[in-house]
Amino acid sequence: MVDKLFKDIGWKLYNFNELHEEGPNEIYNLFCKNKIDGAIYLVGHPNSIFIKTLNECNTKLISFSQKEIEEYIDSFRHISVSVIKKGTYPNQKQDIHTFSSQLLLATSANLDEKIVYNFVKIVSEHYPELQKKNPALKNVSLFGSEINVIPIHNGVIRFLNNSH
16 A cells, blocks of 8 residues: 555655654654654554654654545545544644545454344444544444445345344
8 A cells, every 4th residue: 555655646765765664653763763754654543653753753744635645545445535633633733634444344254144243233332432432433434335345244234234
């Protein structure tokens, strides 16, 4: 996905002195030690690593242009336009235009339909509680309009048919 992003917005590897593939804690450390100038990190928002990095490491979020976002998402059916609303993070004074991916739960097609049905039913019944416990789920619907990205397990189909 990052290679495609670089291609779509015209970035070349030779434009950078160094590239790192690091986890979230390393991104924080690299920013705070002034070892990197920027990072791409695919994560739900708000996110504790972003809060810590923005507060302690003199960093800020930047937006992609509408053209960059549209060119990128045309290649991926599971990616859509997204906005990190101003005020999501301390001192964030403007909306950040970006893209996001759908929430996805993957399982084997061989998993018993009843198990998947019951799991989805329980998650659905408790989703408001999950949203309260995880702020990144605050503005995310459990079943979006584009639920056709990949084959859907029969247990999920059964749940959707029974819940409407």
